[in-house]
Amino acid sequence: MRVIVTGTGDAFSTERFGSSALIQTPEGFTAIDCPASPLGMYRRASEVSGIAIDPGCIHDLIMTHLHADHAGGLETMAFYRRYKAPDSPKPRLWAAPGVMARMWERLAPSMDGRGLGETPASSLEDFFEPGELALDGDTRVGPLTVRVRWTIHAVPTVGLLISDGESTLGWSSDTEFHVEHADWLAEADLIVHECGESVKHATWEQLSTLPEDLQRRTRLLHVPDDVDLPDGSMKRLHDGEVLEVQSRISESI
Numbered sequence: 001m002r003v004i005v006t007g008t009g010d011a012f013s014t015e016r017f018g019s020s021a022l023i024q025t026p027e028g029f030t031a032i033d034c035p036a037s038p039l040g041m042y043r044r045a046s047e048v049s050g051i052a053i054d055p056g057c058i059h060d061l062i063m064t065h066l067h068a069d070h071a072g073g074l075e076t077m078a079f080y081r082r083y084k085a086p087d088s089p090k091p092r093l094w095a096a097p098g099v100m101a102r103m104w105e106r107l108a109p110s111m112d113g114r115g116l117g118e119t120p121a122s123s124l125e126d127f128f129e130p131g132e133l134a135l136d137g138d139t140r141v142g143p144l145t146v147r148v149r150w151t152i153h154a155v156p157t158v159g160l161l162i163s164d165g166e167s168t169l170g171w172s173s174d175t176e177f178h179v180e181h182a183d184w185l186a187e188a189d190l191i192v193h194e195c196g197e198s199v200k201h202a203t204w205e206q207l208s209t210l211p212e213d214l215q216r217r218t219r220l221l222h223v224p225d226d227v228d229l230p231d232g233s234m235k236r237l238h239d240g241e242v243l244e245v246q247s248r249i250s251e252s253i
């Protein structure tokens, strides 16, 4: 599985885009979160990675939660598809039930087109094909299979286990450090964990208590601009970095 890390910043970063990624698929791309300024973010990720990213080819967007540094780009993506790439199919938009329940509440004031009147001209379904991520099993998201688990964060947020049938990516999403969450992610071949170093987030010191085998398979993002992490097995990711996720089983054969 090829993963393009499109952003590694936290909510206050002035240097990097919000923590997010694209998974390359045979049909295009599946997005993990969609932070503010997504068009600039995808352009920059294309330049750094050397992989051409057409925002019109993102067929699925998986939203972990509704904070702006993760979901602030949905309006731009919706209007881009409507006005700049009208021939591209409507993207599917995925979130856990408690997240999806408030999706349109977040987007409607700037997207429902009611003008000065009372009657909305548009709904979420006019821009996206919404789908809920099952809380108790697998959800088929295009060519991928997704499992979710609630994290410990200020708003409803899910971590992700995403498989293409050959390898599995673990994505902690925003969360306080929680050993049970790390244990759940340990099934993945490669884990991208947040390291926000602040309240409602995990710290490097906490993450460095995980087993060495797990740390070696862990990459970090959501690190504040002014934080330097100690050297260790858990490498810090950079905007535009490409991860080739390989199955641990086939690697050891």
Ligand SMILES: [Zn+2]
Pocket: 065, 067, 070, 153, 174
């Ligand atoms: Zn958050």
